[in-house]
Amino acid sequence: MPSNAGTTRLVIVESPAKAKTISGYLGPGYVVEASFGHVRDLPRNAADVPAKYKGEPWARLGVDVDNGFHALYVVSADRKQQISKLVKLAKEVDEIFLATDEDREGEAIAWHLVETLKPKVPVKRMVFHEITKPAIQAAVANPREIDRDLVDAQEARRILDRLYGYEVSPVLWKKVMPKLSAGRVQSVATRIVVERERQRMAFRTAEYWDILATLAVADAAEGPRAFNATLIALNGDRIATGKDFEPTTGKVKPGAGVVHLDEGGARGLAARLEGRPFTVTRVEEKPYRRRPYAPFITSTLQQEAARKLRLSSQQTMRTAQRLYENGYITYMRTDSVNLSETAISAARRQIVELYGERSVPPEPRRYTGKVKNAQEAHEAIRPAGDNFRTPGEVAKELSAEEFKLYELIWRRTIASQMTDAVGSSVSVRIRAVSTSQEEADFGATGKTITDPGFLRAYVESSDDENAEAEDAERRLPTLVKDQPLTADQLAAQGHHTQPPSRYTEASLVKALEELGIGRPSTYASIMQTIQDRGYVTKRGQAMIPTFLAFAVIGLMERHYPRLIDYDFTATMENELDEIAGGDHAAVDFLTAFYFGSSNGAGDQGIARSGGLKKLVTENLSDIDARSVNSIPLFTDDDGREVVVRVGRYGPYLQRELPGGEQPAPAAEGEEGGTQGDRAPIPEGLAPDELTPEKVHELFLGGSGERKLGDDPATGEPIVLKSGRFGPYVSSGERKSSLLRTQTPDSLTLEEALKLLSLPRLIGVAPDGVEVFANNGRYGPYVKRGEEFRSLESEDQMFTVGLDEALALLAAPKTRGRRAAAPPLREMGVDPATEKPLVIKDGRFGPYVTDGEFNASLRRGQTPEALTLEEASEMLAEKRAKGPAPRKKAAAKKAPAKKATATKKTAAASKSTAAKKATTAKATTAKATPAKATAAKKAAPRKAASSTE
Helix, strand or coil, X not given: CCCCCCCCEXXXXXXXXXXXXXXXXXXCCEEEEECCCCCEECCCCHHHCCHXXXXXXXXXXXXXXXXXXXXXXXXXXXXXXXXXXXXXXXXXXXXXXXXCCCCHHHHHHHHHHHHHHCCCCCEEECCCCECCHHHHHHHHHCCECCCHHHHHHHHHHHHHHHHHHHHHHHHHHHHCCCCCCCCCCHHHHHHHHHHHHHHHHHCCCCEEEEEEXXXXXXXXXXXXXXXXXXXXXXXXEEECCHHHEXXXXXXXXXXXXXECCCHHHHHHHHXXXXXXXXXXXXXXXXXXXXXXXXXXXXXXXXXXXXXXXXXXXXXXXXXHHHHHHCCCXXXXXXXXXXXXXXXXXXXXXXXXXXXXXXXXXXXXXCCCCCCCCXXXXXXXXXXXXXXXXXXXXXXXXXXXXXXXXXXXXXXXXXXXXXXXXXXXXXXXXXXXXXXXXXXXXXXXXXXXXXXXXXXXXXXXXXXXXXXXXCCCCECCCCCCCCCEEEEEEEEEEEEECCCCCXXXXXXXXXXXXXXXXXXXXXXXXXXXXXXXXXXXXXXXXXXXXXXXXXXXXXXHHHHCHHHHCHHHHHHHHHHHHXXXXXXXXXXXXXXXXXXXXXXXXXXXXXXXXXXXXXXXXXXXHHCCHHHHCEEEEEECCCCCEEEEEEEXXXXXXXXXXXXXXXXXXXXXXXXXXXXXXXXXXXXXXXXXXXXXXXXXXXXXXXXXXXXXXXXXXXXXXXXXXXXXXXXXXXXXXXXXXXXXXXXXXXXXXXXXXXXXXXXXXXXXXXXXXEEEEEEECCEEEEEECCEEEECCCCCHHHHCCHHHHHHHHHCCCCCCCCCCCXXXXXXXXXXXXXXXXXXXXXXXXXXXXXXXXXXXXXXXXXXXXXXXXXXXXXXXXXXXXXXXXXXXXXXXXCCCCCCCCCHHHHHHHHHHHHHHHHHHHHHHXXXXXXXXXXXXXXXXXXXXXXXX
């Protein structure tokens, strides 16, 4: 604690990293401590509900919907120790500064801290956009009060999401699958991805051809001698391109008025143009000018980091968080493109130093954001401080990932205050007449950049990897009307129309932003949630919906269309913004949404239908589970409808049998292959890849079943199958799973025969007991009776001899533990405890440890990319929770007394003991019916998502 001379102040921030940085700027008289994020929340499950509320009908929601939507908040179990520490510190200081982030969520955390700590000393709100010494000192000197309108908006959002998740998710449990979740924004985001996949599934490709001519100027005075031009018209009619075809039929759109060339037509025309003269018929030159891009906001940072650095939204935000907390950039959750006057001056000074005065426009640039209800008082994401540090100046201080993201932010900020890129663009039309008197028009375009301006600092990437970069030049020779040209080459080239591209995290964030759905603080969690819930998987950068997502969205579209309507969801965002601005009451908004009150705020479409509660309870019996879990694909040539069924063990194909008869349901635990007219869908197969050809292949065996050959010893066929637990080979009654090193695509007949030889009889031990080699759940092993020993490699199963096996079996057991493996990575010394940190590989994946506390790496984190600061923070959270409680040792049983009772007495004693055991078990489980019922009613639905 600081000296008692003068005022002592407690500054509460959200993370230990931020606390360490700010503490260095404030010095004596200040105690800086972290809250570790949120300190209170709605109860997650029945165990979190305080005893006095467990019997309340609203306890399962954690919100008293009948009394002004009063929220029941509980301190998170993993925050109790830290809260106790903060309570103690609050009693020892003269003033408290709440320095949580300056957004709705940060404002709510500040309010929760006041409600939890109940301090007796003055409390002030301290806000800043960057963690630099001047910014922190200014924030201390200019505190404000907690903004209750922002708190109300955040609380309304939290309650809204809880009501949505806890009322809609149970419908999914009953009609689709247990443990699913629905969410106000996650469901809409999933719908966007599903709709794109439906477009891809309905897409029919079309082939079209044109001609690429390599043309040459006889005496080029300027520019290149040769250039390329593409056939664009024939006899005055435009040549068809991809945009002229219907995506669902592959045919030319009605009334398009274009010439659709096929391969024969294109090659024939090229032949008829061979040796013919080409003449320039038109040259148009226009000035080219491109303004700089606006500075980064949260969504554009995530988009560009995904395109340029291949980072997920979560990775981008984690890295940006570290940069912010260590004073390198301003706050990274913002939807404002504004730069402060200080930042503009810093950027302009640095541009002059690096690129010269000609690269700075006469007046500073001001940007207007396109995001609805953006917080324009905030700043865009930029380098921190009054003088920006160049990437070279910070390179040695940052990890590789941090450096790349900092450089991206720095370049974008600098470029936003530079001059326009200027140049000229040229459009040329050229004509040739074929030997059949056909007039063929070719076109070429060029671009020349005379002053790159901002492009010297930054070039934005595109979601289309084939798109041309902004700074790319296409130089043409100097051409004039009526200039003759010669054709060096005429090549017919074919093209195929392409289905709409799948969403990436970057383009999905962009789509949500354009629709007005979600906010900067929610984008990354939305991307992660829809993947964690099993609705979306990633293949590279592409986001692919699962068939589970198809079933869930299909149910929502048919029975609750308003809940996943884009305009409705955006309207809710707008109303939350109005609450934040003090223009609407949160209770009126929530009442209209939940009960459908027509006199309150909220969406009148839900109000007219009686509100959310009535919507999800009244017509539940009308939802046909079989129907919503069936995704129609097509009708085959025999008139049978082919559908994907979403089953308990995953999706599978099914089609009607002749006469409309359906196959019997699969037996529980059935191991795959085909049954009747069913076929498994191989894991990783995208919905749009289930073409009629692929479906036919799967029903015949395909990836579900493939014959490898016949067993030379028995003559039985050896078949590769796809089962519930992975690929395996089968022949007659014999089955064997593939080894870890084997893949279905490359498996040979010889390898299958070796697999089917397992368990392999190695020989007979001297005592007459057979010794086997086999593959098991924990890897390859040798066995003699009940004795097992592990083998080092899978190959040893087929090569180990009897003597070697007996030697292994004679060696003492290692009791399931092998020699300790070396750590995956040594990280250095923890700045908080000065203990060495290492990353190890554990039973449940990699984890970081200081020798006393362990913290598993989170989803998306890798041992290579984890930073020392992240590791330190993870372990700090573990320490805040305290050591895990030790399990009580089982009581030793008293020595058994000699049995002297008769059989009848023994049976009676056994029966009594059984009853006692049953009673004890029931008591442990809170067995009284009344208590059990109350607990069940009070239990919040654990699997439902209460977040967006």
